[in-house]
Amino acid sequence: TIKVPISSYIKGMVSWIAMILFVIYVSACILLLPIRLSGYQWNHVFSRYVASDHTKQLSMNSAIDFNDIVADLKMYSLQHSQYLEEKLFSRWIHREMAKTLEYFSRQNNLKGIVICTGNGHFLLTLVALHALQSIGNTMSIEVMFSTSTDLSASNQKLLTNQFPAVRLVDLSTIFNDSYLELRGWEIKPFAVLASRFQHVLLIDSDVLFLEKPSVLFENELYLRTGTLFFYDRLDLSPKALRWIRSISMKSIGTIPHRTQESGVVLIDKGRTLMGLLSTCKLNEHEQRERVTYKHLHGDKDTWWLGFYLLDMAYSFIPSRTASIGHIHRHTVCGHILHLDQNHQPIWWNGGLFKNRYVNTRDILPIEVWLEEGTWTLAIYSCLINHRQKPRSFNQYQRHLIENYTQITKHVYNIAPG
Template sequence: FFLRLESKLYPWLHLNRQTSFSMYDGFEGRGIVICAGNGQFEYLISSVQAIRRLQPKMPIQIFHMGPKDLSVERRKYITEMTNDIETVDIFEILDNEWMHLGGWSIKAFSILASRFKEVIMIDSDAYFLRDVAELFEDPGYKLTGTLYFYDRTLFPNWKKGPNWMRTFLPIMSSFPPTTRMFRGLSMHEQESGVVVVNKGTRLLGLLATCKMNSRWERSMYTYDNFYGDKESFWVGYEMVQEPYAFVKSYPGVIGEREEYPLKNDGSQPQTVAVCGTQLHLDYLERPMWWNAGLMRNKNSRDRRILDFGYWMAG
């Protein structure tokens, strides 16, 4: 019965294995997971270099989607650029016939497919200012076996996501009603650029998150009601009533100092602002990492490097 149930719920698990137990038994140690294809290669290289300057020993797995997603030449470059790093084709571990992975959806599955028991999943354009291993010392992670970061407050009065959650979660923990999303303050709650999971204690919630990022679930429900994968992490754990934790600080900004007069005639004191990219703090409110790469605007043809001289807490 349980084998049939698992096959129905998580059919992508059963590539060269009968049950999830064989995968679970293979998890060991701590490590870093990054998803990257050819399009993310330039971000990946500098991100890994930044990680290695602060954390020289923790093993790294780079996940890609099939042989064409990341070229042979780039895979070779990655494996030679630093110690204890490898590239992994996720389709050799999980069955893509059921996942149909693309874009954001690989992220949750890469955590599941990694050989590590305790995983720090990092976006290819995320850059760390501190040792990534410090994330394992967060009190929330120690308590729950998971750690998430808040996203910026953006697009208020958005009801679609919370209303959808109420249709299939008649009973929730005390957390959802306190979120900015449920209070109508923001469309986004979680930033999924960095996710920490202990699969030894919190595998069931991760499986639920992967389910939300599977082919049919994401196209028909998850990505229609949320912006991509980001909310699927905490909502997946909410679905199976497993505990999860967010870092106890909201994001800030890191970048360049700007001054704006309040009036055109300059009669009012100037407003000082920091303009740049989203910065995330640790539980002690120290700058930990930022996302969106090194460019002032990674989506612009202007390739100017951002001056990371100033930061401001959110």
């Protein structure tokens, strides 16, 4: 028998332990590294932030010229300096920075749906979730809000009980809510930014689909640019156009003259993170209160504008709007309907009520649809098109509409009939 000196045995054990610890250390480092997503590191903007004296001074200075912000955004898209990161984004950071960083270090290549909600339109959110089940959606869903003032604890519990697979996210645990105050339209781009999905389909609570929403991710325009936007009914006002030109004199793209409808927005964050950050910047508290919302209607046109300011490509579905509803004196009255590139109905917003702001008992009779002609916009909008006749829905679409009607009546406790 060969006897091994105890000292050699101990040295061997120490070497093995050291090797095991080294492997564990390397593995942990790899696992903790933010996943690199199509060339962008998600925590690039936030992970290097430290509360330096310079940053604190920037946070105290609220009189930064808006044109300087636009110039800084464009410069940052070309040169990711820590100075510009702190100047542009430091006030978004949650006071416990780790809470913000957590959301920018666990990204993936998944596709999913994001819905923003609050107490005021909570029932619409329940309708939307039931409707997505009805159409056979298989994508994961995140529902976002900001603080229990925005969505009460009882409503949070109700939603999670009815939809246990849906992930409910309080954005005030991720971002600095005392600065951003995300209570309205402005929450939407930040919800996309915070989503765990790389490919995000953002929808409003009153959006209903006439085909599976996942088909939008297959659209050639989305595949080309990593974005997909839809037009609204109105053109941009001359005042808005003048303001946009005044802040984007060096931008080389073309300004769309039609306003954007932000009821449905598709974003590939892996390819378009800089554009999304730019859109978020336009919607942060200081900028929206001081500048952006004085020229634009909420978040709508900040989506394409955030990309335009950085000379980044973005895509609009080229077809114009349509109306969905019933025939009334040679017009189709109801809600705005959106078409795909083949001019076929794909989604509408406004839900199933004629006007939910006036009466949540008066269900809209949906019988036909009509491509855009001349709109008469009011509490109850109507569309006339002398070149076309109203069109009927196919059997599948009629089935969906009937299901959505029954879902709405059930959620709002409306008697059948």
